[in-house]
Amino acid sequence: MPPGQVAVKCVAAAAVTALVVLYRHDYQFLFLAAVAAVGLNGLALRDLLAPVRLSADGEGMTVVSGYAGHRHVPWREVTSIRVDERRRVLARTRILEIETTDDLHLLSAFDLGADVHDVADELYRIRARTSPEPPR
Incomplete structure (x- = not known):
């Protein structure tokens, strides 16, 4: 797995997670952002734990x-x-x-x-x- 792609995935996961924190008052956005954050964080974590496929x-x-x-x-x-x-x-x-x-x-x-x-x-x-x- 190219390290640049893993880094981009980690940055995207962090950014979406930050959106969850910033927009916690908008419940519809919060739900969608939380689902995206969980998915992106899961993929980023997998790439960090098992970089060699x-x-x-x-x-x-x-x-x-x-x-x-x-x-x-x-x-x-x-x-x-x-x-x-x-x-x-x-x-x-x-x-x-x-x-x-x-x-x-x-x-x-x-x-x-x-x-x-x-x-x-x-x-x-x-x-x-x-x-x-x-x-x-």
């Missing part, structure tokens, strides 16, 4: 699990690594999908701090160096 080595990969936990997945449990790309009217989304024997992990370029195609290629290379079977 994916790492890989010769033994397997470690992926973020739940709110801020991590789970090590050995290469033998990884069934596929692929990039899902979808185009809408003016938007294009790319998601790295890592399928294991019991789970599906979805990571965006924002989560990874890099292009999902580059990350997928690197995962293929690491897996090929350490595993006798080729990635699917």
Whole structure:
């Protein structure tokens, strides 16, 4: 996760939290600002607690699990690594999908701090160096 994006998220969370304090007399605004503050603070806290969403080595990969936990997945449990790309009217989304024997992990370029195609290629290379079977 790029540190600049985490910093922006923390500043936005602090700003919205300050709005809650400043406008506590307007109950409708207070409700909306409080909901936004809770959400932004939750996301900022997650980014601070679990800044690394994916790492890989010769033994397997470690992926973020739940709110801020991590789970090590050995290469033998990884069934596929692929990039899902979808185009809408003016938007294009790319998601790295890592399928294991019991789970599906979805990571965006924002989560990874890099292009999902580059990350997928690197995962293929690491897996090929350490595993006798080729990635699917």
